[in-house]
Amino acid sequence: MEVKNLRVKSMNHVTFNDNEYLEQYVEELKKGGVNVAIGCLDDCINWGRSHSVWPLTFATACCGIEFMCVGAARTDFARFGWEVTRNSPRQSDVVFVAGTIVNKMAPVLKRLYDQMAEPKYVIAMGGCAISGGPFKNSYNVVKGVNEIIPVDVYVPGCPPRPNAVLYGMLQMERKIKLEGFFKLPKKPAITPEEKVWAERLAKEEEARKAAKGIK
Amino acid sequence: MEDIKKLLAKVAPGKEVAEGTQYPTIELEPNEVRAVAKKLKEAGFDYLINLTGVDYTDALGTVYHISSSTNKTAVVVLKTKTADRENPVLYTVCDIWKSADLYEREVFDFYGIRFIDHPDMRRIFLRGDWKGFPFRKDYNEVNEMPTTNVNIDDLETLPSITFDKEGKIVEKTKQLFDNNEYVVNFGPQHPATHGVLHLRVSLDGEIVKKVDPNFGYIHRGIEKMCESLTYPQILPYTERLDYLSGSINRHAFCMCVEKAAGIEVPQRAQYIRCIFDELTRIASHLLGWGCMAMDMGAITAFIYGMRDREKIMDIFEENAGGRLMPAYSIIGGLTKDVVPNFQQTISEFVAYMRESIKEYHTLFTGNPIATGRMHNVGWLTKETAVALGTTGPTGRASGWSNDVRKIAPYAAYDKVKFKEVLRNTDTCKGDSFDRYIIRLDEVLESLNIIEQLNENLPDDGVNVKVPAIVKLPEGEYYQRAESARGDFGVYIKSDGNKNPYRVKFRSPCMTLISALDPLCKGEKIADLITIGASLDYVIPCADR
Ligand code: SF4
Numbered sequence: 001m002e003v004k005n006l007r008v009k010s011m012n013h014v015t016f017n018d019n020e021y022l023e024q025y026v027e028e029l030k031k032g033g034v035n036v037a038i039g040c041l042d043d044c045i046n047w048g049r050s051h052s053v054w055p056l057t058f059a060t061a062c063c064g065i066e067f068m069c070v071g072a073a074r075t076d077f078a079r080f081g082w083e084v085t086r087n088s089p090r091q092s093d094v095v096f097v098a099g100t101i102v103n104k105m106a107p108v109l110k111r112l113y114d115q116m117a118e119p120k121y122v123i124a125m126g127g128c129a130i131s132g133g134p135f136k137n138s139y140n141v142v143k144g145v146n147e148i149i150p151v152d153v154y155v156p157g158c159p160p161r162p163n164a165v166l167y168g169m170l171q172m173e174r175k176i177k178l179e180g181f182f183k184l185p186k187k188p189a190i191t192p193e194e195k196v197w198a199e200r201l202a203k204e205e206e207a208r209k210a211a212k213g214i215k
Numbered sequence: 216m217e218d219i220k221k222l223l224a225k226v227a228p229g230k231e232v233a234e235g236t237q238y239p240t241i242e243l244e245p246n247e248v249r250a251v252a253k254k255l256k257e258a259g260f261d262y263l264i265n266l267t268g269v270d271y272t273d274a275l276g277t278v279y280h281i282s283s284s285t286n287k288t289a290v291v292v293l294k295t296k297t298a299d300r301e302n303p304v305l306y307t308v309c310d311i312w313k314s315a316d317l318y319e320r321e322v323f324d325f326y327g328i329r330f331i332d333h334p335d336m337r338r339i340f341l342r343g344d345w346k347g348f349p350f351r352k353d354y355n356e357v358n359e360m361p362t363t364n365v366n367i368d369d370l371e372t373l374p375s376i377t378f379d380k381e382g383k384i385v386e387k388t389k390q391l392f393d394n395n396e397y398v399v400n401f402g403p404q405h406p407a408t409h410g411v412l413h414l415r416v417s418l419d420g421e422i423v424k425k426v427d428p429n430f431g432y433i434h435r436g437i438e439k440m441c442e443s444l445t446y447p448q449i450l451p452y453t454e455r456l457d458y459l460s461g462s463i464n465r466h467a468f469c470m471c472v473e474k475a476a477g478i479e480v481p482q483r484a485q486y487i488r489c490i491f492d493e494l495t496r497i498a499s500h501l502l503g504w505g506c507m508a509m510d511m512g513a514i515t516a517f518i519y520g521m522r523d524r525e526k527i528m529d530i531f532e533e534n535a536g537g538r539l540m541p542a543y544s545i546i547g548g549l550t551k552d553v554v555p556n557f558q559q560t561i562s563e564f565v566a567y568m569r570e571s572i573k574e575y576h577t578l579f580t581g582n583p584i585a586t587g588r589m590h591n592v593g594w595l596t597k598e599t600a601v602a603l604g605t606t607g608p609t610g611r612a613s614g615w616s617n618d619v620r621k622i623a624p625y626a627a628y629d630k631v632k633f634k635e636v637l638r639n640t641d642t643c644k645g646d647s648f649d650r651y652i653i654r655l656d657e658v659l660e661s662l663n664i665i666e667q668l669n670e671n672l673p674d675d676g677v678n679v680k681v682p683a684i685v686k687l688p689e690g691e692y693y694q695r696a697e698s699a700r701g702d703f704g705v706y707i708k709s710d711g712n713k714n715p716y717r718v719k720f721r722s723p724c725m726t727l728i729s730a731l732d733p734l735c736k737g738e739k740i741a742d743l744i745t746i747g748a749s750l751d752y753v754i755p756c757a758d759r
Contacts, residue, residue, distance in 0.1 A: 058404060060411045060433050061755045062458035065502070065539055069528075072521030087405075100755075103360050104342055105411060105432045108403055134451060137443070138436040139349050140341070142360055159539055 025178050042181050049093075050176040051081035053121075053169075056092035058112065060099030063126035066159040067098040075162040082169060089115040094172065096165075097151075100128035100135055101142045110197075113149045121176075123168055124151045127158040134158065219289050226254035237693060238280070240292040245305050248295050252279075252308045259283045260291065261601050262617075263308070264695075265704050265721040266318035268326045270352050274298045275326050277305060280693060280704070280721075281312075284601045284615060287622045290693075297328070304376065304384065307333040314604035317729050325350035331384065335373045340431035340758060350439055370415065370429060391427060392417050399740070403432045409506065409747070410754025412728065421739050426732040430725075434758040441718040446472050446685045447546060449718065453705075454540045456720055457756035459499040460698040461540050462491045464720070467696035469544045470625055471705040474694065475687040476546075482673040484548040485626040490561065490668050491535070491543055492626075492696075493661040497568065498527045499699035500608075500654040507651060507748040508579055511588055516579045523571050526564060533560070546685055548678025561669045565662050572655055580652070589648035593734040593746035596644060603733070604726040607701025609750055612638045612653045613645030619697040631667040636660050647742075650749040684713050700724055700751060724757040 059067055070077050077083060086092040089112045101109055113122070124145050127133025132143040145151060152175060155168035219239050220232050227247070233240040243251055264280040276296025283289055297303045307330035309315040319330045320339040327348040329336055338345065347356035373389045392398055392415075401414040413429035437456065441449045453468045454461035466488050473480055505520025528538045534553045535541035543549055579585055595605070600613040610617045618635040620628045636656045638649045687709040694705045704721030727750045734746050 061435075062455055062539060064410075065458060068502075069521060069525070072525075073518050074522070074525045100433060100435055102432065102434055103358065104340075104434070105403065106360050108411075108432070112404060134455065135435045135437075135440070138440055139354075139358070140434055140436045147360065161538060 022174060022178055025175075042179075043177075045181045046177045046179060049119075049181070050173045053082050053094050053172070053176070054084045054086050054092045055082060056089055056095045056112070056116070057085045057087055058095050058097060058109075060097075060101065060105065061128065063098035063128065063159040066162055067096055067125065067165065070162040070165045075166060077166065077169060080166075080169060080173065089113070090117060092116060093119070094121040094123060096123045096125050097129040097145045098125045100133070101145055101148070102140045103142065104140075106142050106148050109145065110148050119179075121152045121172060122149055123153045123155060123172060125155045125157075125165060125168070126160055127156065130154050130156060219291060222258055223291060226258065227251045236292070236691065238290045238292045240294060242294045245295050245297055248293065249306050249308065249311070251293065252281075252311045255281060255291065255293075256311050259285050260289070261312070263312035263314050263318075263604060264290070264702065265693075265706065265719070266315055266322065267706050267717070267719040268322035268328060268350065269296075269708060269717050270326060270350060271296060272352050275300060275303045275328055275351075277322060277328070278691075278706070279308070280706075284597075284617070287616070292693075303328045304331055305329075306331050309333055312604075313599075313602040314726050314729065317725055324348070327351070329376055332375070332377050334375050334389065336375050337370070337373060338431075340434035342431075349436065370427075392425070396424070401743070403429075409752060412754050412757075414731070414743075416735075416740065416743065418740060421741075423735045423738055423740055423743060426735050426743070428728050428731060430728075430754075430758055432758070433755045435755070437759050438718050438720065441715060443714060445713050446687070446715070449715075450545065451540070451542065453720070454542065455755070456722070456759060457698060457700065457703070457724065457753045458539060459502060459753055460495050460700065460703070462488075462495045462543060463696055463698040464703060465542075465544045466492055466626070467694050467698075467703055467705050469546050470696070471692050471694035471707055472546050472685060472687065475690070475692040475707065475709065476681075476685055478547050478679060478681060480548050481675045481677060481679065482627070483552075483675050484677045486668050486672050487549060487553060487677065488544055489627045489631075490665050491531075491541060493665045493668075494527050494530060495541075496661050496699045497658050498524050500658050501527075503654055503699075503748075503751040504575065504651075507745070507751070508585070510744050510748040511585055513579060513582075513585070516575070519571075519575065519578065523568065526567070530560060530564065545678070545681075547681035548676075550678075552677045558669055558672060561665060565666050565669075568658070568662055572659060575655060580655075586648065588742070588745050589646065589651055589749070591646055592738060592742050593647045593650075593749065594644045595646075595730065595734055599730075599733055600645065603730050605701070605730045605750075606723055606726070607698070608636075608653045608657060609645075609650055609727060609730070610701065611636060612649035614638060617702065619695045619702055623695055625694075625696060627668060628664075630671075631664050633660055633664050633667075647745050647749040650751075654751070686711060686713050687715070695721075698723060700727065700753065700756070720759060722756045722759060724752040724754070727752040728754075728757055 124130050129145045132141050135141040153168045153172050155164055157164055223232055223239055223241055227241055230241045260281045260283045262282045262284050264282050267278045269276050269278060274296040279293040281291050297305060305328055307319055309319055319333050322328050323336055324338045324340050325348060346358055347354050371391050373391055375387050376384050377387055379385045396417045399416045399418055401416055403411040403413040411432035415427045416423055417425040437452050450465055453464040456464055501520040501524045505517035508516030531541040532538050534557060535543035595613045597614045600610045600615045606617045614637060616635055616637055621635050636653055638653055689709055689711045692707045696703050701723030703723055706719040707715050708717040710716040735743050
């Protein structure tokens with residue numbers, strides 16, 4: 001399977017910018033080797049998966065309005081099968097982090113992400129979600145959601161135009177199409193960031209218990 | 216102005232009214248504030264526009280902007296400060312003006328000033344375990360990003376301070392909910408909160424007993440950041456406060472700086488700014504209308520609203536360059552002139568929009584389900600509206616005439632004829648339906664304004680030369696503007712440098728959210744959604 005042969009509706013291969021990340025993905029897949037039956041099944045399942053991605057409505061600030069525009073009449077992401085925005089994380093596959101995440105919101109986002117079922121994806125939409133954006137120097141803003149959860153696609157802009165969001169979604173689609181479905185981790189893999197989280201969590205928990213004990 | 220000075224001499228005898236300020240200003244000792252405030256209220260000053268905390272480095276203080284619902288153009292400013300930085304206390308005015316409730320909590324959160332007899336001195340935006348008070352000039356704490364999923368905030372206990380019999384200050388606590396009350400959490404991640412607002416609703420069966428809003432899930436610290444930015448650098452942030460009335464906020468900030476620096480803006484720029492303001496208002500009301508319909512289950516209306524909103528976005532994009540954030544006004548005028556076919560596009564749009572509104576009425580207004588859910592739900596009387604400071608369409612739906620475009624006309628609003636859309640208070644009491652219909656009426660009125668401005672567009676350039684570094688003379692400046700949600704205000708305190716000493720934005724949304732509790736009391740929990748939607752608040756504007 002080559003990146004070239006990927007078919008994404010109404011977007012040709014040349015219209016995507018080079019994507020080393022995907023090439024790497026393919027390399028990895030090739031190395032492992034896939035037998036014909038499973039490979040074909042993979043393709044089938046991924047075709048289905050990539051055309052019915054349900055986003056979570058998670059809009060914290062201005063970018064959320066542009067996200068609504070993507071869903072409305074003009075750009076209409078229903079054309080790509082993304083139409084059902086879900087209000088519960090348990091029913092959704094992808095979370096568009098549309099807007100600024102502040103310190104008070106960070107645990108909530110983490111919790112929402114944890115509640116989603118595997119396989120799950122994250123799209124960081126807008127400068128705020130990518131790096132803190134215009135609020136990088138603020139005392140209360142998280143400097144990019146990748147400090148909290150792993151991100152698959154970054155869509156820059158402040159706010160990104162709906163077209164840019166569509167492009168980001170198609171990138172996501174390409175990524176899903178390339179994955180070996182049967183090789184997806186059964187249990188959520190613990191990323192290094194998550195390990196750090198877990199450690200900090202445990203520490204905080206201990207500290208709280210200690211504080212309570214003294215009381 | 217003279218009448219107000221006379222009045223001030225009467226309510227605060229022996230106090231000097233400061234010379235050379237925009238509004239009549241008096242400085243008071245902390246213990247005099249309440250007496251003066253009470254007398255002012257009796258004299259008709261029943262609307263507290265804004266309450267700002269300020270750090271004077273040697274003292275901490277507050278500034279009150281007060282106006283009246285009857286004598287609408289009158290504004291007075293009270294100031295007070297305390298030199299104690301360790302344990303600063305001031306006197307509350309939240310029993311005099313209800314809207315001071317949230318403002319004082321905000322001042323406590325930012326500056327650590329506690330208000331005596333204020334019933335609820337919890338932090339409003341930051342978490343309870345936050346170290347330090349970020350708006351103080353000597354703040355240098357480092358607060359790490361919290362990692363726990365568990366909410367460790369104690370939201371139930373309301374601390375307060377009061378005097379005991381000997382006149383000493385004692386601390387008290389009160390429980391927010393009774394032990395056996397049934398409390399439902401609503402948000403922060405909820406599609407119908409229009410952002411990230413956390414409401415805790417106490418229920419009796421299906422009936423709402425109390426709503427306690429918990430802010431701060433999108434508190435970005437814009438005002439603090441402004442203190443280290445130059446004036447032109449602040450402009451983009453103003454658009455990101457209430458992003459649905461972005462150009463209006465930006466316009467207001469530009470006007471404040473221009474007024475302070477004595478910059479005369481060409482007429483053409485003022486006209487175009489007003490056209491853009493009105494377009495923004497229409498776009499915002501369309502979205503508000505669509506979202507309100509969607510909250511009641513009518514997705515079609517949302518699609519229609521967004522369809523017409525895109526037309527406005529196109530006009531923005533063509534002329535200014537941005538869609539949601541046009542970034543058009545700059546200090547001294549506009550970034551560039553409009554495109555040659557601007558006037559024609561606008562007149563076509565006006566005609567189109569008039570037809571659309573009719574379509575909206577056919578589509579949704581008469582729908583029995585919709586009317587059933589809106590009529591006689593969430594009544595807001597005029598008195599409550601004034602006390603809470605819920606300006607804008609919400610206040611006007613209750614019969615409170617508070618349109619800043621009429622009260623203190625700015626830019627080109629004194630050159631056009633338009634009427635302030637008000638709902639008649641005799642036949643209706645300001646229920647959800649009034650707040651719904653007033654938005655659509657306002658769209659029509661905005662179209663009238665746009666049409667007049669568009670026909671008489673002057674031709675004298677769109678900007679004047681402004682030095683690269685704008686410095687404002689020392690002093691305090693306040694500018695009001697009518698945003699899509701109400702009375703938006705910019706308060707700038709300058710010490711003569713290239714960046715402001717203190718900036719405060721008067722958010723119309725914060726007061727709207729504080730109206731949730733009185734409005735929802737006694738209604739069904741499902742109506743909380745419609746009432747919230749009819750108030751049409753934007754959370755990042757409230758949290759700033
Ligand atoms: S990236 Fe820009 S538009 Fe998006 S949420 Fe942040 S400030 Fe708002």
